[in-house]
Amino acid sequence: RRPDALPHDLAGRRVLVTAGGTREPLDPVRYLGNRSSGRQGWALALVAAARGAAVTLVAANVEEVAPPGVTVVPVGDARELSAAVDSVLDDPAGPVDAVVMAAAVADFRPAAAAEVKIKKLPGGAPPVVELVENPDILAGIAHRTERRPAVVVGFAAETGAATGSRTGATAADPLPDATDASDPVMASVLEYARQKLARKGCDLLVVNRVDQGRAFGAPDNAAVLLAPARADHRADHGADAAQVVAEVPLGPKTVLAAAV
Ligand code: CTP
Numbered sequence: 001r002r003p004d005a006l007p008h009d010l011a012g013r014r015v016l017v018t019a020g021g022t023r024e025p026l027d028p029v030r031y032l033g034n035r036s037s038g039r040q041g042w043a044l045a046l047v048a049a050a051r052g053a054a055v056t057l058v059a060a061n062v063e064e065v066a067p068p069g070v071t072v073v074p075v076g077d078a079r080e081l082s083a084a085v086d087s088v089l090d091d092p093a094g095p096v097d098a099v100v101m102a103a104a105v106a107d108f109r110p111a112a113a114a115e116v117k118i119k120k121l122p123g124g125a126p127p128v129v130e131l132v133e134n135p136d137i138l139a140g141i142a143h144r145t146e147r148r149p150a151v152v153v154g155f156a157a158e159t160g161a162a163t164g165s166r167t168g169a170t171a172a173d174p175l176p177d178a179t180d181a182s183d184p185v186m187a188s189v190l191e192y193a194r195q196k197l198a199r200k201g202c203d204l205l206v207v208n209r210v211d212q213g214r215a216f217g218a219p220d221n222a223a224v225l226l227a228p229a230r231a232d233h234r235a236d237h238g239a240d241a242a243q244v245v246a247e248v249p250l251g252p253k254t255v256l257a258a259a260v
Pocket residue numbers: 078101102103104105106107134135136137138139153154155156157196
């Protein structure tokens with residue numbers, strides 16, 4: 001479908017999306033990074049803009065050109081991403097209604113980036129890189145006391161506690177359905193996700209199962225959307241109770257974006 005064939009149900013809304021993967025500098029030529037392509041965040045920005053929202057995409061090392069109608073703010077590392085997010089959230093032009101943190105943010109960065117290239121000296125010992133923790137940007141947004149967007153969405157990429165043994169399976173066999181909660185790996189993925197939702201304080205968590213080469217860098221994605229349980233359900237199941245609000249089967253990242 002052409003984008004202008006979509007309903008303009010987000011007209012008048014301001015949406016902030018982060019995409020890609022941060023790169024934490026080690027020295028002028030090297031970084032610590034991850035496998036995020038930025039395509040899921042790119043699809044979220046595209047779909048929100050096509051549905052009429054004013055969209056800013058904070059893009060960490062994303063190769064794609066800007067989706068039509070989207071303002072792109074390029075960033076490199078986690079601290080730049082955090083500063084860019086804060087400046088959008090505090091923009092005098094108006095409050096942000098929804099933020100979607102699709103970016104893969106490095107949890108740790110080298111304590112100091114070397115100013116000159118780290119050299120491999122003959123007979124020298126391998127260098128030891130000291131890491132320090134990056135700020136948790138999503139938790140920071142969700143716990144804001146001023147200008148907290150009404151809707152804060154996080155992503156969780158989980159492999160589960162153990163890898164599926166796939167006894168007797170060959171490489172040609174299809175992977176188990178990535179939203180099937182009866183699969184033991186998926187049950188563990190969902191338990192991690194439930195804890196993450198409570199810890200982060202967000203309103204929706206997009207749970208991606210990323211074992212066996214899923215999601216990262218792939219054109220397609222499947223996800224379970226997890227939200228805090230309604231008040232009546234929490235009374236029975238505890239303060240951290242969560243509920244699955246949608247299961248999105250493997251398909252184009254734009255389809256998952258529309259569901260989010
Ligand atoms: N995130 C963030 N800032 C960080 C790390 C993560 O904002 N420093 C956001 C991501 O953009 C994502 C969500 O938090 O929306 C979950 O990221 P994830 O790496 O799954 O969560 P962590 O709490 O870092 O847990 P883990 O130990 O599984 O990496």
